[in-house]
Amino acid sequence: xxxxxxxxxxxxxxxxxxxxxxxxxxxxxxxxxxxxxxxxxxxxxxxxxxxxxxxxxxxxxxxxxxxxxxxxxxxxxxxxxxxxxxxxxxxxxxxxxxxxxxxxxxxxxxxxxxxxxxxxxxxxxxxxxxxxxxxxxxxxxxxxxxxxxxxxxxxxxxxxxxxxxxxxxxxxxxxxxxxxxxxxxxxxxxxxxxxxxxxxxxxxxxxxxxxxxxxxxxxxxxxxxxxxxxxxxxxxxxxxxxxxxxxxxxx
Amino acid sequence: xxxxxxxxxxxxxxxxxxxxxxxxxxxxxxxxxxxxxxxxxxxxxxxxxxxxxxxxxxxxxxxxxxxxxxxxxxxxxxxxxxxxxxxxxxxxxxxxxxxxxxxxxxxxxxxxxxxxxxxxxxxxxxxxxxxxxxxxxxxxxxxxxxxxxxxxxxxxxxxxxxxxxxxxxxxxxxxxxxxxxxxxxxxxxxxxxxxxxxxxxxxxxxxxxxxxxxxxxxxxxxxxxxxxxxxxxxxxxxxxxxxxxxxxxxxxxxxxxxxxxxx
Ligand code: SF4
Ligand code: SF4
Ligand code: SF4
Ligand code: SF4
Ligand code: SF4
Numbered sequence: 001x002x003x004x005x006x007x008x009x010x011x012x013x014x015x016x017x018x019x020x021x022x023x024x025x026x027x028x029x030x031x032x033x034x035x036x037x038x039x040x041x042x043x044x045x046x047x048x049x050x051x052x053x054x055x056x057x058x059x060x061x062x063x064x065x066x067x068x069x070x071x072x073x074x075x076x077x078x079x080x081x082x083x084x085x086x087x088x089x090x091x092x093x094x095x096x097x098x099x100x101x102x103x104x105x106x107x108x109x110x111x112x113x114x115x116x117x118x119x120x121x122x123x124x125x126x127x128x129x130x131x132x133x134x135x136x137x138x139x140x141x142x143x144x145x146x147x148x149x150x151x152x153x154x155x156x157x158x159x160x161x162x163x164x165x166x167x168x169x170x171x172x173x174x175x176x177x178x179x180x181x182x183x184x185x186x187x188x189x190x191x192x193x194x195x196x197x198x199x200x201x202x203x204x205x206x207x208x209x210x211x212x213x214x215x216x217x218x219x220x221x222x223x224x225x226x227x228x229x230x231x232x233x234x235x236x237x238x239x240x241x242x243x244x245x246x247x248x249x250x251x
Numbered sequence: 252x253x254x255x256x257x258x259x260x261x262x263x264x265x266x267x268x269x270x271x272x273x274x275x276x277x278x279x280x281x282x283x284x285x286x287x288x289x290x291x292x293x294x295x296x297x298x299x300x301x302x303x304x305x306x307x308x309x310x311x312x313x314x315x316x317x318x319x320x321x322x323x324x325x326x327x328x329x330x331x332x333x334x335x336x337x338x339x340x341x342x343x344x345x346x347x348x349x350x351x352x353x354x355x356x357x358x359x360x361x362x363x364x365x366x367x368x369x370x371x372x373x374x375x376x377x378x379x380x381x382x383x384x385x386x387x388x389x390x391x392x393x394x395x396x397x398x399x400x401x402x403x404x405x406x407x408x409x410x411x412x413x414x415x416x417x418x419x420x421x422x423x424x425x426x427x428x429x430x431x432x433x434x435x436x437x438x439x440x441x442x443x444x445x446x447x448x449x450x451x452x453x454x455x456x457x458x459x460x461x462x463x464x465x466x467x468x469x470x471x472x473x474x475x476x477x478x479x480x481x482x483x484x485x486x487x488x489x490x491x492x493x494x495x496x497x498x499x500x501x502x503x504x505x506x507x508x509x510x511x512x513x514x
Pocket of ligand 2: 056107
């Protein structure tokens, strides 16, 4: 009888520890690359945000549209930090920005979404809308302006470009184009897009935007050349390399 | 049983208030144990988390700093580690683990892991150091307390496995490993509670040396004076749970207010 009790006792211990160990193991092996996280309006840059968010969920609770969620274990986002998924619920761009105002740690910084000390949601930069012309039906010549109509900054962040449809020779393309100077990344376009998987979608700005070199001067933009004022014009070329270049093909 | 019951009521009602405030958008107790708002006006923040945030960026942020100050004052003045015994939801799990451990006799097994008592202080120092290096609040990124309390407040399922892991460690690996040896938050509260006013007082005249208190105490090393001399339990590692007061049948232990003039 004593033995049976011992076996049961050992069994309970072994099973519990295997389950607990197995779970810890699975969370570690399941870690994918960080998903593309969109933070609430007013969020500081990702590094600064991670250094200051205390994971209290006050922003989540403040949002009247249930846009924001607090990352749960298994969401592949640092758990307890807020994010949103525009295809499910976009940010409705409240003018009183309750989420940012509620943040106790300035991880969501009111200053980043204010002009002259007045809240200005249009200054928020949650992400950038990016369009895939191969799945956007407007690029196929079908008339659709769902994203354009949904955009809270219509004709600024999203513009329609008119182009002749050479294939039919009598219709026009109405092509949605995003202007990164105005796009807030609220995701209302992504939410409204009619295609199976949204043809226009919001990415974090660091990922969705490129960057030009300083040396391309757009002469038709006033003062664009001022960037070149203090530029270092000394060209650093290796004389020998220049001499050899015909032979080696390398400068 | 008195204090045990009171503690369970406190622990559960705090979580419930967070939960209903979140579910129904009430402004009673918003947020969670990391940072919260009472009635939309009084901020409360976990001072250990705020300290890590400060070390991560060397800036002190907004109302969280004020909230942390309020919480530090409360715990520094009232009773040592009152957070651990009266607020932290992990306490309910580890108490249950201890119950299972004793009930099934796992506490008589050979010791496999031996940690020193001061291990949690090394972890505390390590967390603060890592917050500076990684520029992110290091413990908040892995905190089992955070996972469990947010799981209870905001829902989800995976946190249950973490809670089970905490249970399994305490029940089957080592006695009171989580709270007494590993948790840096407990170490933090022990550090700031050094001068707290409410302490357990021992009266050796009444003590019959039954040692029931030492058996039940989650930090039994603090009860060194039992049966030897009368006085206050001075160590701030005591979690102020009152279990010793509950089980002492000889009226030798009670909570009392520390008299500062004596020293
Ligand atoms: S601006 Fe409004 S809708 Fe957008 S996340 Fe904040 S509270 Fe929610
Ligand atoms: S309110 Fe601020 S600190 Fe709290 S979860 Fe949101 S961003 Fe993080
Ligand atoms: S809603 Fe979608 S398919 Fe329609 S124009 Fe916009 S991006 Fe294209
Ligand atoms: S030691 Fe840590 S886990 Fe245990 S009750 Fe205290 S804060 Fe919670
Ligand atoms: S001394 Fe008493 S109150 Fe303090 S931790 Fe031990 S049992 Fe709890």
